[in-house]
Amino acid sequence: MGRIQLKQVKKSFGDVTVIPPLDLTIEDGEFTVFVGPSGCGKSTLLRLIAGLEDTSDGVIEIDGKDATSLPPAKRSLAMVFQSYALYPHMTVRKNIAFPMKMAGVDKAEQDRRIEAAAKALNLADYLDRRPGQLSGGQRQRVAIGRAIVREPAAFLFDEPLSNLDAALRVGMRMEISELHKKLDTTMIYVTHDQVEAMTMADKIVVLQAGVIEQVGSPLELYRTPRNKFVAGFIGSPKMNFLEGPEAAKHDAHTIGIRPEHVEVSTTEGLWQGKVGVAEHLGSDTFIHVHGVPGCDPMTVRVGGEIPVHHGDTIFLNPNLEHLHRFDAEGLRIQ
Amino acid sequence: MATQHSRSAARLMMAPAVFLLLVWMLVPLSMTLWFSFRKYLPLRGGDLGWAGFDNYVRFVTSSSFWPSVMTTLIIVGGVLVVTVMFGVLLAILLDQPMWGQGVVRILVIAPFFVMPTVSALVWKNMFMDPTNGLFAHLWRFFGAEPISWLSEASLPSLVMIVSWQWLPFATLILLTAIQSLDSEQLEAAEMDGASPLSRFFYIILPHLSRAITIVVLIQTIFLLSIFAEIFVTTSGAFGTKTLTYLIFQRVLESQNVGLGSAGGVYAIILANIVALFLMRIVGKNLDA
Ligand SMILES: Nc1ncnc2c1ncn2[C@@H]1O[C@H](COP(=O)(O)OP(=O)(O)O)[C@@H](O)[C@H]1O
Ligand SMILES: [Mg+2]
Numbered sequence: 001m002g003r004i005q006l007k008q009v010k011k012s013f014g015d016v017t018v019i020p021p022l023d024l025t026i027e028d029g030e031f032t033v034f035v036g037p038s039g040c041g042k043s044t045l046l047r048l049i050a051g052l053e054d055t056s057d058g059v060i061e062i063d064g065k066d067a068t069s070l071p072p073a074k075r076s077l078a079m080v081f082q083s084y085a086l087y088p089h090m091t092v093r094k095n096i097a098f099p100m101k102m103a104g105v106d107k108a109e110q111d112r113r114i115e116a117a118a119k120a121l122n123l124a125d126y127l128d129r130r131p132g133q134l135s136g137g138q139r140q141r142v143a144i145g146r147a148i149v150r151e152p153a154a155f156l157f158d159e160p161l162s163n164l165d166a167a168l169r170v171g172m173r174m175e176i177s178e179l180h181k182k183l184d185t186t187m188i189y190v191t192h193d194q195v196e197a198m199t200m201a202d203k204i205v206v207l208q209a210g211v212i213e214q215v216g217s218p219l220e221l222y223r224t225p226r227n228k229f230v231a232g233f234i235g236s237p238k239m240n241f242l243e244g245p246e247a248a249k250h251d252a253h254t255i256g257i258r259p260e261h262v263e264v265s266t267t268e269g270l271w272q273g274k275v276g277v278a279e280h281l282g283s284d285t286f287i288h289v290h291g292v293p294g295c296d297p298m299t300v301r302v303g304g305e306i307p308v309h310h311g312d313t314i315f316l317n318p319n320l321e322h323l324h325r326f327d328a329e330g331l332r333i334q
Numbered sequence: 335m336a337t338q339h340s341r342s343a344a345r346l347m348m349a350p351a352v353f354l355l356l357v358w359m360l361v362p363l364s365m366t367l368w369f370s371f372r373k374y375l376p377l378r379g380g381d382l383g384w385a386g387f388d389n390y391v392r393f394v395t396s397s398s399f400w401p402s403v404m405t406t407l408i409i410v411g412g413v414l415v416v417t418v419m420f421g422v423l424l425a426i427l428l429d430q431p432m433w434g435q436g437v438v439r440i441l442v443i444a445p446f447f448v449m450p451t452v453s454a455l456v457w458k459n460m461f462m463d464p465t466n467g468l469f470a471h472l473w474r475f476f477g478a479e480p481i482s483w484l485s486e487a488s489l490p491s492l493v494m495i496v497s498w499q500w501l502p503f504a505t506l507i508l509l510t511a512i513q514s515l516d517s518e519q520l521e522a523a524e525m526d527g528a529s530p531l532s533r534f535f536y537i538i539l540p541h542l543s544r545a546i547t548i549v550v551l552i553q554t555i556f557l558l559s560i561f562a563e564i565f566v567t568t569s570g571a572f573g574t575k576t577l578t579y580l581i582f583q584r585v586l587e588s589q590n591v592g593l594g595s596a597g598g599v600y601a602i603i604l605a606n607i608v609a610l611f612l613m614r615i616v617g618k619n620l621d622a
Pocket of ligand 1: 013018036037038039040041042043044045
């Protein structure tokens with residue numbers, strides 16, 4: 001069981017309010033991702049849930065019980081830190097055994113859980129090494145192993161992949177997702193990377209300056225962002241925003257169109273512009289088009305090869321079905 | 335330093351420094367060795383010729399020798415235990431955020447700047463004096479008979495004085511070590527259910543092991559040769575005669591340079607034995 005509910009939770013450091021009163025429910029077994037730009041209070045929120053910071057106001061309930069003033073160890077939550085926070089003078093086995101030792105689990109049971117975790121995480125060959133002798137990915141696995149053996153009600157991850165190289169990151173992303181499927185335990189995962197959020201989450205919580213901008217499934221956020229911030233934050237490359245007369249034609253202050261929802265033509269189209277930088281990814285090419293009224297540059301996606309060069313004039317046709325409209329406050333117009 | 339040429343150039347350029355160091359070390363050492371085999375009494379005839387191993391035998395068979403070795407080891411060991419224990423506690427205390435941190439830190443470090451002679455005099459006259467010392471007043475306040483510290487509890491008193499001087503050094507090194515501890519490790523341990531005491535023994539103390547090793551090694555070097563504190567307080571009476579002090583007495587009070595030099599050679603041997611034991615016990619903490 002791991003249902004976590006935040007009711008009017010607030011956090012200030014001195015005079016600075018980092019998280020204004022906030023409500024959030026995380027259902028049992030859900031993979032929830034907190035995503036937002038750096039410094040928006042994601043870690044603080046996670047640490048409030050973990051009990052590593054005191055709330056300034058409000059109530060945190062875990063499985064329906066008030067946990068606001070419980071110490072971290074009593075919340076049956078396990079956390080994986082950004083720096084992994086392994087104990088450098090202990091072997092991998094001792095690291096993983098540490099929480100069980102503290103909880104007074106008997107030796108045989110400890111060994112059984114260590115074996116199981118080591119097998120699940122491919123750590124069996126490294127159990128007698130120290131963290132200093134492991135690669136980044138292996139350390140990450142040890143940190144996860146140390147969390148698993150506690151059999152917690154929920155896992156908390158704070159940017160666990162940000163210290164890994166790109167290839168390893170994709171691999172670990174998969175492993176964590178698989179782990180979630182296998183354990184079926186609540187997981188809260190903090191990241192500033194919207195790709196991680198989109199690929200892993202059941203539910204994404206988009207934060208900005210401590211305020212929840214939107215909560216929803218990845219596709220909900222992609223298809224119906226509640227405001228301009230979410231629209232710009234979710235999706236890669238970013239959504240293009242147009243203001244001025246073009247937006248007025250659609251009765252909006254701002255309109256948004258994603259790069260993948262614009263068709264490119266060399267002969268005719270709604271908007272006209274000059275080709276700037278082209279980013280070739282192989283499967284796709286992203287072209288930055290200059291001179292589109294109200295949006296400079298506009299990014300568009302074309303599949304594979306297209307016979308245009310820097311400086312060429314091209315025409316753009318937005319797919320109006322996928323047009324997003326926002327009012328002057330940046331809120332979505334239905 | 336790869337080619338033949340650059341290697342020999344390097345050797346050539348290092349030669350003067352190496353030579354100077356060798357002379358620096360070897361001249362006093364060989365002079366000590368030389369005198370230890372001579373019968374040399376500066377006020378009673380000067381150099382009276384070859385003495386063989388007489389000096390060595392006399393020094394070791396003197397009734398003061400083994401007690402002085404024991405005294406040396408007790409003082410060194412006692413001060414090490416006191417400074418490391420209180421050093422760790424003080425370092426943890428000073429690491430806590432508190433009001434007036436800067437001033438408190440300077441106050442804690444202050445004793446290190448007081449010269450040994452001065453601090454020993456202060457302790458002897460202001461604290462430990464059996465009639466007028468602060469301790470005597472304190473004892474009388476509680477209705478107890480004042481202790482004459484330096485005669486009745488001479489070794490503990492000396493350990494106390496020397497520890498007071500060396501505590502700042504230990505605290506300072508241990509404090510910097512504690513400050514380098516990743517706070518996420520402590521938080522992880524907290525989430526893993528470790529009580530404050532477990533966090534201390536499982537996380538903080540192992541993290542400090544290297545710093546403690548350095549404190550122990552450096553202090554040992556200096557503590558083996560403490561002199562001023564003994565000279566000023568007890569002049570070697572009441573069982574406070576260390577090996578260093580014994581050598582001093584042989585050379586200056588008995589005016590026997592040969593005997594003192596033999597003692598000096600024993601002191602070198604003792605220091606090396608201690609160093610060997612220390613490296614065996616704590617040296618592995620220095621490996622990365
Ligand atoms: N202990 C603290 N004292 C004061 N301010 C803090 C503290 N921890 C975090 N903050 C502030 O709170 C804000 C949110 O920080 P954080 O939660 O770490 O952001 P994120 O994890 O989203 O990058 C930042 O502006 C940061 O400066
Ligand atoms: Mg953070």
